[in-house]
Amino acid sequence: MKIKVDLDACLQHGQCVIAAPEIFSFDDDGNLQWKAAPDEALRDDAEAAADACPEQAIIVE
Ligand code: SF4
Numbered sequence: 576m577k578i579k580v581d582l583d584a585c586l587q588h589g590q591c592v593i594a595a596p597e598i599f600s601f602d603d604d605g606n607l608q609w610k611a612a613p614d615e616a617l618r619d620d621a622e623a624a625a626d627a628c629p630e631q632a633i634i635v636e
Pocket residue numbers: 580584585586587588589590591592607627628629630631632633
């Protein structure tokens with residue numbers, strides 16, 4: 576599984592961090608970080624984060 580985030584669209588709401596904290600987080604500077612190739616076991620979380628993103632900035636492949 577691969578996850579991409581369109582950072583031009585991302586407004587740093589953090590909904591993805593709430594939905595999938597094992598994949599998404601904010602660093603100390605408030606920038607979004609994520610696992611680009613997380614384990615397949617996290618697919619449900621990844622898709623929940625993509626659904627929760629108000630900007631539809633998360634692409635799960
Ligand atoms: S929910 Fe979407 S817009 Fe908000 S921080 Fe996550 S990727 Fe960015």
